[in-house]
Amino acid sequence: MTNNNDQLYITKVINGDTNAFAYLVDAYKNMVYSLALKMTKNREEAEEISQDTFIKAYKNLSKFKGDSKFSTWLYRIAYHASLDAIKKNKNNNNTLEINEITFNQIQSVENILEGIERKERAKIMSNCLDKLPEEERSIIWMFYYDELSLKEIIEVTQFSEANIKVKLHRARKKLLAIVKENVEPEIISNYGRK
Numbered sequence: 001m002t003n004n005n006d007q008l009y010i011t012k013v014i015n016g017d018t019n020a021f022a023y024l025v026d027a028y029k030n031m032v033y034s035l036a037l038k039m040t041k042n043r044e045e046a047e048e049i050s051q052d053t054f055i056k057a058y059k060n061l062s063k064f065k066g067d068s069k070f071s072t073w074l075y076r077i078a079y080h081a082s083l084d085a086i087k088k089n090k091n092n093n094n095t096l097e098i099n100e101i102t103f104n105q106i107q108s109v110e111n112i113l114e115g116i117e118r119k120e121r122a123k124i125m126s127n128c129l130d131k132l133p134e135e136e137r138s139i140i141w142m143f144y145y146d147e148l149s150l151k152e153i154i155e156v157t158q159f160s161e162a163n164i165k166v167k168l169h170r171a172r173k174k175l176l177a178i179v180k181e182n183v184e185p186e187i188i189s190n191y192g193r194k
Helices: 004-014 016-042 043-059 070-089 101-115 118-129 136-143 148-157 160-192
Strands: none
Touching: 004 016, 004 070, 016 043, 016 070, 016 136, 043 070, 070 136, 070 148, 101 136, 118 136, 118 160, 136 148, 148 160
8 A cells, every 4th residue: 555655665774775764754754743743732842753753663664564555654653652742741631511513503603714814714723723632633633634534544543433433523513612712702803893
């Protein structure tokens, strides 16, 4: 499943060409750093996690069997390294009750977001996403931003398919509640001020 270019460099590294690993680092450093930053919300921590991820990947490269894409395998290492870092720095307890959300409320939030400039909407969504607990934020991020399939998310997180679907559903509901809570008051307060 690994693309041919990745496999070529993996084989070179396993055969002793340590410099070939630089290709893999260059190809995936942004993906790893983005995931770590999204999960930890700390640049220094994300840089450290990125380094740790590539060190661990290098040391365990011979264990990579090619059953999945190399990027998925690497993503899993980064994901678990990020979770470990979060557990160490347990100063981010962010929970939110899920309120019952009706279809009309969902439609209302969607209509509000349609009225916001695209750039502003992206910033608001990013801020709202940051308010989710780490695990749910990372699953939403993997599915919508990194566009990983459910199968790839299962490989990364090592949760069952049913568990991922439930977590994704709950994360969407929480995100919607956060968006509704944070966006509507802002829109209402600015209504008619043009």
